[in-house]
Amino acid sequence: MPYLKIDTNVSLSYDQKEELMIACSQLLSQLLQKPENYVMISVRAGAHMLFGGTTDPCAYLEFKSLGLPESSTPVFSEAVTKLLAKHTEIDKSRIYTEFSAPERHMWGWNGGTF
Secondary structure, rough: OOOOEEEEEOOOHHHHHHHHHHHHHHHHHHHOOOOOOOOOEEEEEOOOOOOOOOOOOOOEEEEEEEOOOOOHHHHHHHHHHHHHHHHHHOOOEEEEEEEOOOOOOOOOOOOOOO
């Protein structure tokens, strides 16, 4: 159910991407108190991105999860931004995160919906 998509203009090796995805998956599982086998992470590194008029390192994150409580988004934002900054050295001020909590019937899995 939880899905985190990371787009960044920072180039990362295969091993760096894998390490980042594993760390994000574990973090989101803990924060959401959901089994990690439902967490999906994707990373698109080396993307052509401009933020604040420069191509300095930056990232855009999309975080979607069923039942995501709005009151928890500040905690999630801080934790995920800190983790991404640690793994990529992107300044936290150059990371945007979009949160969404789709309705259960708008999220499909295993040939059905939730």
